[in-house]
Amino acid sequence: MKTHSVTNQAPALIDYDAGQAPVIHEALQRAGAQHASPQVHRVGSLAGSADAQRLGDLAEKNVPVLHTHDRFGNRIDEVEYDPAYHELMRIAFEENLHAGAWGDADPNAHLIRAAKNSVWQIVDAGHGCPVSMSYSAVPALRANPELAAIYEPQLISTAYEPGLRHTSTKRGITAGMSMTEKQGGSDVRANTTTAEPLADGSYRIVGHKWFTSAPMSDILLTLAMTAEGVTCFVLPRVLPDGSLNPIRIQRLKDKLGNRSNASSEVEYENAIGWRLGDEGRGVATIIEMVNGTRLDCTIGSAALMRHGVDQAVHHATYRSAFGARLIEKPLMQNVLADLIVESEGSMTVALWLASLTDAAQRGDERAATLRRLGLAASKYWVCKRGPGHAAEAIECLGGNGYVEDSRLPRIYREAPLFSIWEGSGNVAALDGLRAITKHPETLTVMFDELRLATGSDARYDAALARLEQRAANTAPGAWEYETRGFVGELAQTLQASLLIRHGNAAVADAYVGSRLERRHGVYGEFDSTIDARAILTRSPQMQ
Numbered sequence: 428m429k430t431h432s433v434t435n436q437a438p439a440l441i442d443y444d445a446g447q448a449p450v451i452h453e454a455l456q457r458a459g460a461q462h463a464s465p466q467v468h469r470v471g472s473l474a475g476s477a478d479a480q481r482l483g484d485l486a487e488k489n490v491p492v493l494h495t496h497d498r499f500g501n502r503i504d505e506v507e508y509d510p511a512y513h514e515l516m517r518i519a520f521e522e523n524l525h526a527g528a529w530g531d532a533d534p535n536a537h538l539i540r541a542a543k544n545s546v547w548q549i550v551d552a553g554h555g556c557p558v559s560m561s562y563s564a565v566p567a568l569r570a571n572p573e574l575a576a577i578y579e580p581q582l583i584s585t586a587y588e589p590g591l592r593h594t595s596t597k598r599g600i601t602a603g604m605s606m607t608e609k610q611g612g613s614d615v616r617a618n619t620t621t622a623e624p625l626a627d628g629s630y631r632i633v634g635h636k637w638f639t640s641a642p643m644s645d646i647l648l649t650l651a652m653t654a655e656g657v658t659c660f661v662l663p664r665v666l667p668d669g670s671l672n673p674i675r676i677q678r679l680k681d682k683l684g685n686r687s688n689a690s691s692e693v694e695y696e697n698a699i700g701w702r703l704g705d706e707g708r709g710v711a712t713i714i715e716m717v718n719g720t721r722l723d724c725t726i727g728s729a730a731l732m733r734h735g736v737d738q739a740v741h742h743a744t745y746r747s748a749f750g751a752r753l754i755e756k757p758l759m760q761n762v763l764a765d766l767i768v769e770s771e772g773s774m775t776v777a778l779w780l781a782s783l784t785d786a787a788q789r790g791d792e793r794a795a796t797l798r799r800l801g802l803a804a805s806k807y808w809v810c811k812r813g814p815g816h817a818a819e820a821i822e823c824l825g826g827n828g829y830v831e832d833s834r835l836p837r838i839y840r841e842a843p844l845f846s847i848w849e850g851s852g853n854v855a856a857l858d859g860l861r862a863i864t865k866h867p868e869t870l871t872v873m874f875d876e877l878r879l880a881t882g883s884d885a886r887y888d889a890a891l892a893r894l895e896q897r898a899a900n901t902a903p904g905a906w907e908y909e910t911r912g913f914v915g916e917l918a919q920t921l922q923a924s925l926l927i928r929h930g931n932a933a934v935a936d937a938y939v940g941s942r943l944e945r946r947h948g949v950y951g952e953f954d955s956t957i958d959a960r961a962i963l964t965r966s967p968q969m970q
Contacts, residue, residue, distance in 0.1 A: 437745035446471020446546040447967035450771045454778040460535035470543045483551035485511035486687035493679050504676045506643045506689045515554045520587040525558045529565040530583035541781035548730035552841045553687030557601045557641035563719025564602035570704035570712045593665045603644030605636045613854045622651035632695040642691045655707030660700035684840030721806045724845040728813040729773035731838050735820030736766040740968040742824045762951035764959035768937045772922035773809045800869040803859035808918030813842035819950045859914040880924035890943035933961035
């Protein structure tokens with residue numbers, strides 16, 4: 428029985444170009460990479476399409492299934508994914524969102540990859556895990572030129588070929604990471620997995636791993652103990668003779684989010700691996716991979732923020748209440764503008780870090796030093812801001828945002844992962860502290876960078892002076908107590924610096940006023956001096 432007509436509901440945000448964000452194209456323009464804008468729009472149109480959104484929904488709903496044995500009782504240790512997951516992976520590889528940047532001659536290859544990845548991220552974050560690890564494995568593999576020569580050409584290939592076969596039979600492969608154990612977590616020096624050298628140069632690996640994401644990857648980078656200490660190894664899932672490496676998948680994790688991605692517990696039952704880097708230097712070797720995935724955590728958090736605010740602005744543009752559209756209400760304008768400010772600050776610093784990766788690859792030591800501290804601080808701060816941002820975006824839609832059909836609950840579940848993956852908040856903050864205390868030049872170079880924004884906003888100048896004074900007055904023994912506060916303040920000052928120099932004037936003004944001059948509280952606590960309407964024009968949904 429028809430009882431009413433459906434009115435005053437926003438249409439679904441679908442079949443649109445998710446790559447329209449001005450902050451992305453401005454970053455490409457600054458770097459001289461504007462030729463990549465059509466690529467971003469192409470990926471954005473794919474990401475915003477009904478077909479891609481449906482693939483993401485299916486991959487999220489139909490979670491991976493572990494098959495430990497075949498029907499005859501043979502151990503197979505295979506994870507079955509929904510076909511939608513494989514299609515998302517195929518598109519990601521075809522669009523060069525994985526490791527291709529390492530083999531690309533474009534001087535802005537890593538920035539372009541980051542821009543496109545941030546747009547594609549909205550479809551499904553789960554398959555982004557093996558995409559990111561495949562990207563991040565390349566610099567770690569280069570610790571052993573022989574292994575790099577074997578695996579790097581296949582990692583940078585745009586061919587996606589799932590299934591357990593020896594890598595020599597594949598055009599393209601994926602890489603995973605298998606580091607932490609039950610008793611240690613991020614403290615990998617507490618690991619108990621052992622590696623025994625064999626006569627042919629390989630090692631026998633025995634032990635367990637508490638978190639191994641994407642266990643169907645063709646190769647896993649693993650940490651194990653030798654006589655010299657923590658050492659890094661490459662373990663193929665399939666050995667050269669075609670037999671399965673005895674990497675036993677015990678179970679898959681039942682996670683809050685990231686459900687399309689299989690995260691597993693594994694046992695190494697005399698598994699075979701090849702050493703990557705020197706014995707006892709495993710942490711220094713695999714940190715090259717960790718830094719790549721930390722960059723992608725920052726990009727991923729910023730991407731989820733942008734997607735959340737796109738949905739919120741879209742809803743407010745169509746929805747009316749109390750006699751006017753929500754977008755015309757001053758309080759809603761403040762909330763939405765504040766969400767845009769957070770999103771643009773986060774995306775600006777994420778793409779800046781990707782540009783530093785390009786510069787560091789060209790031999791720019793200053794860029795490498797800036798990236799070292801900037802990445803630690805930004806991974807800490809941007810990823811911490813994600814969950815609150817997602818919650819506020821949901822609230823903009825009210826009950827409509829709380830239901831699964833809106834896809835916003837998925838963002839809310841995904842957001843905490845980026846703060847946990849590759850070291851939770853304390854680990855990321857301590858990594859920043861380690862850079863400051865062990866290599867003081869990193870802070871010197873960072874302050875030099877931050878001073879480039881002085882002279883145009885007295886509030887920023889005062890905030891930077893306070894930060895420098897805080898660094899100078901912190902006693903050596905007190906640094907760890909100060910770490911979260913200092914690293915967070917540094918991250919915000921860095922974002923403000925980039926927005927002042929390169930960003931939209933209204934966004935920069937609001938960021939400095941709400942984050943540096945006053946401590947940011949609940950979203951939307953702007954005063955009348957903030958030009959919320961000007962900030963709202965940054966949203967493609969307002970065009």
